[in-house]
Amino acid sequence: MEKKRWSYSRLTTHETCGWQYKLIYEDLMPKEQNGYGEFGTLMHMAIELIINGEDGYSFYVDNMNIENIPNGKFEEYSVVVPEFLRAFKPTSFHGEIVGTEKEFSLDIDSENEFTGIIDLILKSDNSYTLVDWKISKIFNKITLKEKQKQLYLYSNYVYQTYGVYPNKMFFYFPAVYANKKYIEINWLEADYKEAYNWMLNEINSVNTTERKPNTDNWIMCNRLCAVKNHCQYTL
Numbered sequence: 001m002e003k004k005r006w007s008y009s010r011l012t013t014h015e016t017c018g019w020q021y022k023l024i025y026e027d028l029m030p031k032e033q034n035g036y037g038e039f040g041t042l043m044h045m046a047i048e049l050i051i052n053g054e055d056g057y058s059f060y061v062d063n064m065n066i067e068n069i070p071n072g073k074f075e076e077y078s079v080v081v082p083e084f085l086r087a088f089k090p091t092s093f094h095g096e097i098v099g100t101e102k103e104f105s106l107d108i109d110s111e112n113e114f115t116g117i118i119d120l121i122l123k124s125d126n127s128y129t130l131v132d133w134k135i136s137k138i139f140n141k142i143t144l145k146e147k148q149k150q151l152y153l154y155s156n157y158v159y160q161t162y163g164v165y166p167n168k169m170f171f172y173f174p175a176v177y178a179n180k181k182y183i184e185i186n187w188l189e190a191d192y193k194e195a196y197n198w199m200l201n202e203i204n205s206v207n208t209t210e211r212k213p214n215t216d217n218w219i220m221c222n223r224l225c226a227v228k229n230h231c232q233y234t235l
């Protein structure tokens with residue numbers, strides 16, 4: 001029997017709005033791209049090119065579609081990100097690169113597996129570091145507590161592959177103005193367990209609860225939701 005494939009994005013979609021989950025993962029409605037997603041993808045591709053020794057800066061600049069830049073993001077996406085890409089080098093990080101855009105799939109149990117793509121894995125001596133690129137603004141403490149679950153779940157791949165958990169994980173924000181564009185997370189067992197339990201609880205919730213719309217978040221319903229045009233509850 002084929003296992004159910006869970007990703008961080010799939011789990012957070014259900015956590016955010018049960019109806020969005022139904023439209024995307026059960027009804028298979030086509031997802032609408034938005035400027036945030038398009039620029040995020042373009043930035044990831046450009047960084048990967050640079051890591052592979054190619055001209056990711058020109059790739060980004062040649063492919064940015066100014067018309068698709070979301071409101072209020074012009075400076076960040078058309079100036080700050082290109083500046084970052086122009087200066088970025090594969091040697092900017094400490095350690096040997098052992099993986100980029102690494103797609104993985106790990107068994108959870110006999111019926112479920114967890115899948116993801118790790119942006120960058122670095123090795124230094126016998127310790128590992130994970131890096132995840134974000135085109136968003138830098139996370140505050142509350143957002144970080146939620147978002148770090150992604151990296152903790154990805155850290156299981158490092159353990160399964162190399163026999164140790166990473167000792168550091170980074171969110172990196174190339175679109176922020178500040179000189180310090182990253183958040184460094186020291187891997188902690190308690191936080192790993194919290195993330196893993198969250199995953200198990202969310203899978204259980206998908207399997208046992210009714211799909212309900214969540215219209216409390218205006219920005220989600222009116223801007224970010226990729227299936228808002230198929231939703232009868234859109235505000």
Ligand code: SF4
Nearest residue numbers: 017020213221225231
């Ligand atoms: S528009 Fe709002 S209620 Fe509808 S699916 Fe999207 S997030 Fe859920």
